[in-house]
Amino acid sequence: MNFQGLLNAMGLKTALFAALLIASGAPSAFAQDLRMVGSGASFPFPIYSAWFKDFSRKTPGVTIDYQAKGSGAGIQDFINRTVDFAASDAAMTEDEIAKVKEGVVLLPMTAGEIVLAYNLPGSPKGLRLPRDVYPDMFLGKITRWNDPRIVAANPDLNLPDLPITIVRRSDASGTNFAFTKHLSAISPAFKEAVGFGTSVQWPTSDKIVAAPKNDGVTATIKQTPGAIGYIEYGYAKLTKANIALLENKAGKFIEPNEESGQAALAGAKFPPNLIVWVEDPDGDKAYPIATFTWMLFYKNGDPKKAEFLRQMVDYALTDGQKIADRMGYIPLPQNVVDLVRNAAAGIK
Amino acid sequence: MKATHSFKSGGPSFAAGQSISKPPSQVERFVDRWFYRAAMVGAVLVLVLIALILWEIGGKAVPAIRDYGLAFLTKTSWNVQKQDFGILPQIWGTLYSSFLALAIGGLVGIVLAIFLTQDFLPSRVALVFRTIIEMLAAIPSVVFGLWGIFVVIPAIRPAADWLHSHFPWIPFFSSSLSGPGMMPAVLVLAIMILPTVAAISQDALHLVPFKIKEAAYGMGTTHWEAILKVLVPTAATGIFSALVLGFGRALGETMALAMLIGNSNQITLSLFSPANTLASLMASNFPEAAEVERRALMYAALVLLAITLIVNVLGTAILTRTTRRLAEK
Helix, strand or coil: CCHHHHHHHHHHHHHHHHHHHHHHHHHHHHCCCEEEEEEECCCCHHHHHHHHHHHHHHCCCEEEEEECCCHHHHHHHHHCCCCCEEEECCCCCHHHHHCCCCCEEEEEEEEEEEEEEEECCCCCCCCEECCCCHHHHHCCCCCECCCHHHHHHCCCCCCCCCECEEEEECCCCHHHHHHHHHHHHHCHHHHHHCCCCCCCCCCCCCCEEEECHHHHHHHHHHHCCCEEEEEEHHHHHHHCCEECEEECCCCCEECCCHHHHHHHHHCCCCCCCCCCCCCCCCCCCCCCCEEEEEEEEECCCCHHHHHHHHHHHHHHHHHHHHCCCCCCCECCCHHHHHHHHHHHCCCC | CHHHHHHHHCHHHCCCCCCCCCCCCHHHHHHHHHHHHHHHHHHHHHHHHHHHHHHHHHHHHHHHHHHHHHHHHCCCCEECCCCEECCHHHHHHHHHHHHHHHHHHHHHHHHHHHHHHCCCCCHHHHHHHHHHHHHHHHCCHHHHHHHHHHHHHHHHHHHHHHHHHHCCCCHHHCCCCCCCCHHHHHHHHHHHHHHHHHHHHHHHHHCCCHHHHHHHHHCCCCHHHHHHHHHHHHCHHHHHHHHHHHHHHHHHCCHHHHHHCCCCCCCCCCCCCCCCCHHHHHHHHCCCCCHHHHHHHHHHHHHHHHHHHHHHHHHHHHHHHHHHHHHHC
16 A cells, blocks of 8 residues: 555544544533442342343433442442442341441342252252251251152152252352341251351351352252252253252242242331341242342432432333343332332432 | 674675774663663562552451451351351362372473473474463463363262272272362362463473583483483473462462362362362452451451462572582582
8 A cells, every 4th residue: 555545544544533433422422421330239230230221221311330249349339439329139237227327228129039959860850848958958967869858858759869969159149148048047957057148157068069159059060960059040040950849938849930939029028128038938829038139329319310310210110120030030029119119219 | 693794794885994883872872771761660660569469458457467366377167247267278278279280280291391392292293282282371260160160070070989989098089079179170270380380391491501412412311311310400490480380370270269179168188078279268258248358358368478478489499409409419
């Protein structure tokens, strides 16, 4: 290419670049350009990011960025006022709420189920686990698959003489919190030995291994004959893992799905701060391990941002709930949606 | 270089008495001075950065050091609810996995380096091998982790089951392999440090002057005698630094280990039991850690830094002693 040609090409490129700049810069230069930042729980991240993307697209001039740092980090950011809102699977403790001068509005935005996925030779479906059995498995008290207590609940299954390998989460997470809270609620022995929290001290054993995140746990279960572990329902659905039916409070063995999840949430009695744990739901059709996950807002924050945050909540409660089941979450029951909509008016 | 070249080709332009040397020009001096300064700033910045990292981590660990003291190094539980923290199992797991990985990866790496540099292969084939080994270094840690879960664990399961059922009285095989555990972690770690060890050992062996090799053959040594008695000892300094660097990489490796080691806080010699490492503990717990646990994690980070530092210092010390002894011989 000769010099003149090069110059022409460069000139053309510069002009194009300038045009692009103007084109992309123009709308934001005239409309109000509002960027809101949130951080926190990773459990609802897939659905939150879908919501925020869609909401930002539908609302010109508003962008919402969300970083899935984990519930603990989100609460820290919220207390330090480095974000406009946060999200947490473990809601907030009294102490944490007291640290926020502006006041806190806690809104349950979506919910999930935690399932027990297992790997047995021959991949038998429909393993049933009674409520006095699975806590003991996670305590390392029941160590073989042909234990009489498991066999008694599963007369149709041919259970092998294989050690049970428990796969747990190695990282702290909201999934841990909800799962250990449920086990602590139904088993005094578990509450005594392990307790509940985003990260707990599991019994030490060769047959209790830990893997990071949902995908790590899922992969480890799939590769280990005789393994059982807890993962989010959405993950199990995606990877077509074998899932155990768990005995609920009413004594029925229930398979996790949208319907049994909603049945579990329906019985939740909300206090004014909207923090409620469905650690052991009533109802014949309720799947026993379900949990809400919350967004945290300032009661008296930036009024301009508050207006759009209220809009975002409204979007999440209407259009947002429609994609919940597809993404592996439980859509909020209508009574909860109404409660949350009223409470959202408190974001100012 | 340039001078010789012009001297040869540009004969006519050099009349007698004309010198080809000249004082550096203004520009050359300027460039020279500024290059020196820039390099100096770069070197100092590295030191400042290390100091800053130590200061930052140390500062944040101070409350935990005050609260838990040295008992932190000897306790075996990591209990967030009771705020009871200890990292002995993690220290054990870090050192055990790194030493085993070094034993396997280091041996294979050095053997490979000898194989590729000592005329066992045509030089082109050796180059292909070398490139492939170096490509291992470009594989992301998480890919190694997944490969470990989906390939290594199923592959070693039959052997592990056989060893456990036949020799359960040997402490290394005292438990059955559940999946993630020390053995798969060590194997993957060994492969991860292989490129480091192999590449630096090869450089060290390449650096042995050809004359020494010639002299050895001249004295009537066989190929193997020349390699083991002359070349490897001469390159020992470089090979040893390769091992130290490989060990350093093994100590700090995080993601692949977090996926493969099983993250269980126990101390055991068994190769098939799950264990834990310091780096894996930090990667797993940091994101969700609240204030108190975060301080304890900073303390753990400081311990890992100290271990790495001690290993490097010890390595250098052993190195200087052995080279001196070799020189005396």
